[in-house]
Structure formats: C-alpha cells, structure tokens
Amino acid sequence: MSKTIISVKNLVKKYGDFTAVNGISFDVQEGEIFGLLGPNGAGKSTTLEIIETLREKTSGEITVDGLNLDINPNDIKKIIGVQLQTAGYYPGLKLVELISLFAGLYNRSVNAMELLDTVNLRDKAKSKFKELSGGQKQRFSIATTLINQPKIIFLDEPTTGLDPQARRNLWDLIRGIRDRGATVIITTHYMDEAEILCDRVAIIDTGKIISLASPDKLIDDLVATGFERPKEVKKANLEDVFIHLTGKEWRDES
Numbered sequence: 001m002s003k004t005i006i007s008v009k010n011l012v013k014k015y016g017d018f019t020a021v022n023g024i025s026f027d028v029q030e031g032e033i034f035g036l037l038g039p040n041g042a043g044k045s046t047t048l049e050i051i052e053t054l055r056e057k058t059s060g061e062i063t064v065d066g067l068n069l070d071i072n073p074n075d076i077k078k079i080i081g082v083q084l085q086t087a088g089y090y091p092g093l094k095l096v097e098l099i100s101l102f103a104g105l106y107n108r109s110v111n112a113m114e115l116l117d118t119v120n121l122r123d124k125a126k127s128k129f130k131e132l133s134g135g136q137k138q139r140f141s142i143a144t145t146l147i148n149q150p151k152i153i154f155l156d157e158p159t160t161g162l163d164p165q166a167r168r169n170l171w172d173l174i175r176g177i178r179d180r181g182a183t184v185i186i187t188t189h190y191m192d193e194a195e196i197l198c199d200r201v202a203i204i205d206t207g208k209i210i211s212l213a214s215p216d217k218l219i220d221d222l223v224a225t226g227f228e229r230p231k232e233v234k235k236a237n238l239e240d241v242f243i244h245l246t247g248k249e250w251r252d253e254s
Ligand code: ADP
Pocket: 015, 020, 038, 039, 040, 041, 042, 043, 044, 045, 046, 047
C-alpha cells in the first residue's frame, strides 16, 4: 500500500484582500509523480512554496513526511529538494564548484562527477553556469536539488522554454529520480508532459482544485460525458514530425 507523504488540508493564502489559494486539500503518495496543473495565476507556485516552507500560509494544515509544517519547518527543509530559479546561481562559477558550494551549505559530501552524470553533464563539469544551454541549465538546477538526497523534489515548470529533445531528456531524468525512490511534485503547462509523466494530477483554477485523479481517469471521465475531439486525430502530430526529423538526442548548443 502507498503511504501519504504530503498532506495539505484547507490551505488558504491571502495577499492582502486577494485570495490566491482558496481552501485546497490534497494528499501526495510516496513515490509518485504528482502534477499541479492550472492557468497562470491559479496558485500553483504559491502552494508549492508554502509546502517548501518558503512562504507563509494564511491558514490550513500541512504535514510533510509526518512533520507538521508549523512545528518542524527546519526538519522539512532537510528532506526536500527545491529547484531554484536559475537566476540564483553564480554565473561565473564552474559546475563542480557550484556543487561543492551547495554541498557545503547542506553540510553533505557529494561526488560531484557522479551527480553530474545523473543529469548528463559530466562533460560540462569545468564549464561555467553561464556557458550552459537552456536545457543544460535546467538539468543542472535539478542536479542541485539532489545534493541533500531528498525524499521529495519540487519542480516548478522545469521544462518551460525547452526544445522537444531537451524536454524528453528531462522527462527521463525526472522518471529516474522517482525510480530511485523519491517523490516528485511538478507543475507544467504542457498537458502532453503531464499525461506521460504524472501518476496523478490536480487541476487548480483561481485557487481551488477543480479535479484530481490520474490523467487516464480524467480523460475517461471526459469521454464518458460524450465529449469527442472535433476532428479526426491523425496518427502523428507535428511534434512527432519534428522529433522524427531532428532525432531524439538533445543538443548542446555551446
Ligand atoms: P501560478 O504559479 O499558478 O501561476 P501563483 O501562485 O504564482 O500562480 O500566483 C497566484 C496569484 O497570486 C496570482 O494572481 C499572483 O499574481 C498572486 N501573487 C503571487 N505572489 C504574490 C505576492 N507576493 N503578492 C501579491 N500577489 C501575489
């Protein structure tokens, strides 16, 4: 049986008079990839940052791996990995130096080359952060979330702005992290990505969860209402054409 690793009950976040998160509740199971989907401004990042202990909630109850967010925020910090915005890195430092820096902050010793291997950046160990392509920067920022060997990893739109190859490469990376035992919470605007990657998704709109289930179940439920796609779907789409023509390998543009 699966175990609940994150529990969110009646979470509310107000910014002044504005209610950004309006009483949402959900559980995340250990070992799953859980997606938060929703239009811009729905409250996804706010929700994540509250669970990550980076933002104050207005009300509600949150536990992470049995730890109460109000009582044990520092213990929660130790077992989570949070993907920082890439702007937060020292652009002039080499990747190995950045990893040592983070390891020092976490008080952990890590094998930097092994870690870079897991995100396919071993060749770039001596490169500076600012010299990386967009996809490489994203992969590196995911590597930094792994330094403290977290039980739970938070990824806020990790594939936004990436080309199709880099996106696929990142999916493999995220699956690999999950397969090694971590729980992953991810936000994305790409529904194909959510469908392929997520075990379950919560769809958030204006601060409320309007649906929560596996992608398969949500699709079946819609079809059961009589919904049909307006035109016949071809056996391939333009992205298939693109990948077929340009290959699955991600490119290093430097
Ligand atoms: P999402 O990640 O789903 O796009 P956010 O959680 O970033 O949404 O934002 C939810 C809403 O809260 C948006 O309307 C946003 O403008 C507002 N918001 C976010 N952060 C702040 C803040 N620090 N002060 C005031 N309003 C904010």
